[in-house]
Amino acid sequence: MLELQTIRENPDWVIGRLNIKNFDASAIVGQILEFDKMRRDTKNKLDQNMAEANQLSKQIGFLFQAGKAGEATELKNKIAQLKLAAKELEDRLASYEEGQFKALVKLPNLPGNPVRKGFSAEDNEVVHQEGAIPELYKGAVPHWDLCNRYGIIDFELGNKITGAGFPVYRGKGARLQRALINFFLDEGIKAGYLEYQPPLLVNEASGFGTGQLPDKDDQMYFVNLDNLYLIPTAEVPITNLYRNLILKPADLPIKNVAYSSCFRREAGSYGKDVRGLNRLHQFDKVEIVQITLPDRSWDTLEEMREHVTGLLRKLELPFRIVRLCGGDMSFASAMTYDMEVYSAAQERWLEVSSVSNFVTFQSNRMKLRYKDEEGKSRLLHTLNGSALALPRIVAALLENNQTETGIRIPEVLQSYTGFGIID
């Protein structure tokens, strides 16, 4: 949620920035300013009204104590009139506040300075690429065929017990999952992150805090009986740990890492994008989250990008980093780097991580603040990134490392897997 003050002070600038995200904000910004004026006018009237009523009430107390019941009755009538007016003012104030809030949560986050205007993934800017694209032997196949051949991931069994998008990992496939999770967590801890294990279900307030609710609730699984949502990413519970807090600058930065299963309905996806491990309803991910002072967040974004880069290097995967254009960025993000690995048998880049700076967008929703030198409350900045999401890493590892005699496991993982080849 954007800060009201920003919109109030620079409405045209806000509209201009949102244009980079191809979002026409002029009508909504106009609405917000209109509601703001009415809200403040009404609040002023109501406050004056209540101040008068409060004062009269106090006088009645004294009059009763002094035994002057007659004068007290007179005042009572006066207060009754004030109350009547107050009720009407209160109702109006509430409707203005609601109108303003509803308009405010419709606005996406403003893109940061380096973000370019663009309409789709085509317009994203490749800022880095490294690692040799492997040349596979003749007869190399996509990962879903490999999974089948070596019996390590069973998509059919998942269909049987749950449905499409819920694969079953088996034998060395299961072991590889566990190895990757441990490797990613250990690397996070080495980089100074504190490990957490969050709940996999969250309440509505948490969904709102990180920006999944309202409006994107059709992307989350919902547990009807208890009004809980299955998390689409550990970002949601881990960031919301700090909801409604005022932190001390000395506590910052907060650096957390968490493994969790992630659940996504992925409504509307289809085709080759969803084949095999490319898009799942349930998958595993290690997530890094940072909370920083405002002047640190852009450097922190680069630091997090470096961390993820290091992981991809150690896994010996060819990868590239793209800076998302305005049109491809998420609702809540101010800037996002996508990390993509090359999947040699599918001959395409697969997104395995998204590292974003949300600046104050989430913290404003969560009321996550700190005290500055003057003792004023200010919003903190939140960031997060996948480090890393498993399925597409597994897809790339399987495809890129396949040989005629089996699938080679990268050196760095072998102490975790306990084996060097899948055959």
Add this chain to the structure above:
RNA sequence: GGAGAGGUGGCCGAGUGGUCUAAGGCGCACGCCUGGAAAGUGUGUAUACUUCAAAAGGGUAUCGAGGGUUCGAAUCCCUCUCUCUCCGCCA
């Protein structure tokens, strides 16, 4: 699932209709005291909105949430919610 007890400031905890502008304690900040520290001692210490050019100051709201009674509610009534204890079930 059943029964009961609770939710008060950063924390603990008092408060059953008007001086609550929330006692007291702990913690924290800044002083005093001290050679330095501890102890002692003094002062200060919630959030949001709003008013104001700004600062100072002021106003309104907030004692889990929402509604109600009343001139007046932390306090009385209703609904919801969360926590704890016991029973049941159970990894």
